[in-house]
């Protein structure tokens with residue numbers, strides 16, 4: 001049987017030998033066409049043009065583009081590249097590439113390696129086969145990809161990959177990068193303006209991001225015996241193993257040697273590509289691990305995370321593993337997330353979320369800190385929607401970190417600071433109050449919480465010392481989406497803050513007093529979003545409802561928030577996404593939801609009927625054979641002797657019956673859903689009419705797994721998948 005062959009083969013697998021090819025610092029970014037490479041290989045003019053494009057978004061003219069392309073081509077060929085591709089992130093969430101050779105025939109007998117400025121800067125691409133939410137009709141299927149100079153090209157394998165945006169011929173964004181770049185530009189402008197209240201030398205603010213990537217590694221031969229894992233990325237059935245994570249013996253435990261070889265191999269590949277991987281460790285669930293890079297500029301960090309996931313898949317093949325990015329591959333043990341560590345840093349080198357030693361600077365810290373909390377309060381439902389997917393629902397909607405309710409955790413000490421600000425005596429924060437506040441509250445921030453170890457793991461949005469950590473992002477997600485939303489809402493809030501403070505100043509108030517006054521009002525009005533308790537508890541659900549916070553457990557519900565008047569006004573107002581783009585994205589996300597649930601439903605039906613039921617019948621037949629034999633030997637007394645077997649035979653029949661009828665009912669529900677006219681209705685139907693059958697079918701299959709002779713069971717079991 002496939003399962004036993006697979007189990008046998010795993011016993012003989014050895015860790016792949018991975019050589020360390022020199023010092024890691026020397027490997028770093030050698031396959032990236034970055035500033036160092038450009039300085040060496042390009043003319044001064046070309047170099048300056050690209051640097052200006054990166055810094056200020058200026059256009060690069062044709063002639064210079066040709067020079068840049070030629071330098072890039074020669075460099076890429078020296079690294080072994082034969083092809084180039086515009087590398088982009090369509091709304092599937094993954095990455096897309098189409099390779100073109102540098103090779104070009106000149107005459108019948110001769111050829112050259114060619115790569116022009118035009119080919120670098122812009123390429124036409126058939127947009128009709130990517131999700132476009134009705135923006136494109138197939139008869140005018142042109143879209144194009146355009147070079148994003150702020151993310152450097154790299155050679156991966158034998159291909160020069162050029163990060164690009166992907167837009168429709170009519171100008172609408174068809175990818176995750178385009179709106180992210182707009183949001184990053186919005187936060188740059190808004191945060192720079194506000195930072196200049198405190199330091200006139202600030203002229204640019206950059207968003208930084210560090211993504212902690214969680215994943216499972218499963219032996220490939222074993223995974224291949226599970227059609228559900230291979231097709232949907234998660235197990236649709238399977239009884240929990242006797243041992244899961246209850247002993248807490250996996251987290252930060254010794255890394256298994258085959259896995260360690262994988263990690264070392266992976267890290268070297270990453271370093272060559274300029275991905276600054278730093279941390280590796282065992283996660284909580286068996287066979288679950290984490291990789292964290294050093295944070296970097298958000299656009300690049302998002303690209304690098306997408307690339308990382310590709311590299312992880314490819315390296316896994318070499319090591320005979322399958323890497324699972326699904327948010328909930330196994331019931332009963334932890335799922336996987338991708339914590340997004342987010343911060344803002346000025347071009348003068350100040351992290352705006354890092355408290356400093358001087359009260360003056362801490363007012364700056366408080367300003368950004370409070371404006372972020374206020375933004376999250378105002379738009380919590382959009383943050384929730386930004387991480388909504390069929391696969392992440394199994395995590396956010398269940399009793400597991402973090403909940404579907406967005407709240408902000410800031411720790412006891414900072415709560416005290418905000419409470420003190422809120423509870424100042426007079427109307428105005430001025431005079432004695434202000435001095436008191438500055439000296440004893442704001443001034444003490446660094447001492448107060450640098451020694452705090454108080455960390456709340458259940459919070460979806462937590463302040464962790466000098467950055468916020470958005471933890472609800474799914475392990476499979478493209479971080480571009482949540483980062484786009486977070487930066488847009490904070491930019492909006494900072495703009496509003498600036499307006500309010502400026503108008504007070506125009507009315508004659510001193511700058512500092514005005515800032516205190518507005519912040520104080522924000523602390524009061526955003527209080528409902530602050531929560532320090534247990535995010536999993538029923539009590540919090542009730543409390544959150546009283547506070548008016550949204551609690552969307554499913555994707556169709558959560559996504560609705562993206563097309564409210566408020567959301568459209570926000571994204572249009574900030575110049576990030578138009579109404580047409582928002583509606584298109586809404587449809588695309590719903591369509592993806594429907595397809596994901598549909599595929600799971602089909603696979604579950606198949607496995608239940610074609611694996612579980614036939615196995616159950618086979619075992620039942622042996623039991624029947626056995627009872628017949630006992631009857632022959634014991635005559636009428638057989639009933640007594642064979643009572644256990646007879647009970648089992650009956651139970652097996654009952655489970656088979658329910659499986660059959662439930663699968664039938666599920667198929668009917670699917671048919672009804674498929675006939676509904678709109679994606680909104682279809683998504684709701686898949687969510688509320690189709691998906692609820694999953695648990696029931698699973699329950700009966702898992703019961704059968706416990707009853708049936710292990711020798712007959714075809715599907716590799718949890719204990720085998722998770723402990724090999």
Ligand code: ADP
Nearest residue numbers: 208209210211292293294295341342343466467
């Ligand atoms: P943990 O949350 O597991 O305790 P760490 O404190 O080590 O993790 O940091 C997690 C991630 O946060 C890392 O990827 C790190 O690079 C990133 N990080 C640290 N400082 C910043 C920052 N200022 N901006 C963005 N990300 C940051």
Ligand code: MG
Nearest residue numbers: 212339341469
């Ligand atoms: Mg973390």
